[in-house]
Amino acid sequence: MNIATSPGSVLGFTLDAMNRTPDPRLRSVMASLTRHLHAFVQEVKLTEEEFEQALEFIVAIGHATGETKNEVVLAADILGVSTVVALQNNQDPHGESPAALLGPFWRANAPACALGDNIARSGTPGIPLEVTGTVRDHRGQPVADAMVDVWQASPVGLYENQDPAQEDMNLRGRFRTDAEGRFHFRSVRPAGYPVPTDGPCGVLLRAQQRHPNRPAHLHFMVSKPGHKVLITQVFADDDENLESDPTFGVTRRLIGRFALAPDGRSASMHHDFELEPGEMKFPRPPIP
Numbered sequence: 220m221n222i223a224t225s226p227g228s229v230l231g232f233t234l235d236a237m238n239r240t241p242d243p244r245l246r247s248v249m250a251s252l253t254r255h256l257h258a259f260v261q262e263v264k265l266t267e268e269e270f271e272q273a274l275e276f277i278v279a280i281g282h283a284t285g286e287t288k289n290e291v292v293l294a295a296d297i298l299g300v301s302t303v304v305a306l307q308n309n310q311d312p313h314g315e316s317p318a319a320l321l322g323p324f325w326r327a328n329a330p331a332c333a334l335g336d337n338i339a340r341s342g343t344p345g346i347p348l349e350v351t352g353t354v355r356d357h358r359g360q361p362v363a364d365a366m367v368d369v370w371q372a373s374p375v376g377l378y379e380n381q382d383p384a385q386e387d388m389n390l391r392g393r394f395r396t397d398a399e400g401r402f403h404f405r406s407v408r409p410a411g412y413p414v415p416t417d418g419p420c421g422v423l424l425r426a427q428q429r430h431p432n433r434p435a436h437l438h439f440m441v442s443k444p445g446h447k448v449l450i451t452q453v454f455a456d457d458d459e460n461l462e463s464d465p466t467f468g469v470t471r472r473l474i475g476r477f478a479l480a481p482d483g484r485s486a487s488m489h490h491d492f493e494l495e496p497g498e499m500k501f502p503r504p505p506i507p
């Protein structure tokens with residue numbers, strides 16, 4: 220009989236009830252999640268009030284999600300979960316990862332650009348930045364006609380969808396590599412920015428005395444049929460928050476060299492990407 224006699228007795232019944240799940244992966248993932256959840260609730264001796272608060276947090280991150288912000292993605296990011304998923308699914312042969320979390324601001328269908336174009340379309344003031352790089356495959360061969368999708372915050376630390384002063388799709392663009400796998404484009408140096416703190420994630424960060432400031436970075440999504448889509452970020456090497464990213468996205472390999480010209484009036488950044496063989500599957504955009 221499935222009648223609970225103690226907190227610990229519920230787990231067995233729950234797993235039994237889920238055991239008929241025909242999809243074996245769904246069965247094992249849900250069984251493991253349930254085991255961890257039950258253990259967690261008992262380990263911290265979760266009170267009824269705390270349980271209610273937890274459920275309210277989940278409802279609130281849903282409500283705070285809309286056209287310009289995805290609070291659910293942000294919650295996964297500030298808990299470190301997004302980075303764990305990115306790293307464990309993208310290990311290179313040296314045990315390092317070229318990938319980083321997608322973040323909440325990627326939009327599909329950024330404007331198609333020609334190599335050399337400037338993605339600062341709103342006359343965005345800031346230090347001009349020249350970005351260059353090469354896309355190679357796992358054998359080190361250049362990948363021609365790869366798609367390099369880039370998006371970044373402005374020099375005041377806002378994505379265009381957060382900032383009425385920027386034109387739609389400002390600081391976003393998609394480039395195709397040339398026959399030697401190279402790409403280059405112009406932009407302005409991004410600033411670090413606080414993750415949105417006006418929602419439930421901000422409440423949590425304040426309760427934990429954590430600062431919300433991400434180090435300055437450029438987001439990249441590199442793709443080519445026959446290869447796994449590489450989702451990553453390249454961080455400014457001189458940013459004061461490099462070692463305290465609230466989303467834990469920085470790895471040694473993703474620290475870019477942002478070189479300032481001797482006159483201090485422009486900057487350049489070079490970064491190479493490596494694609495692994497696999498299926499070209501794009502993530503669902505967190506915002507439209």
Ligand SMILES: [Fe+2]
Pocket residue numbers: 322324372436438
């Ligand atoms: Fe970002």
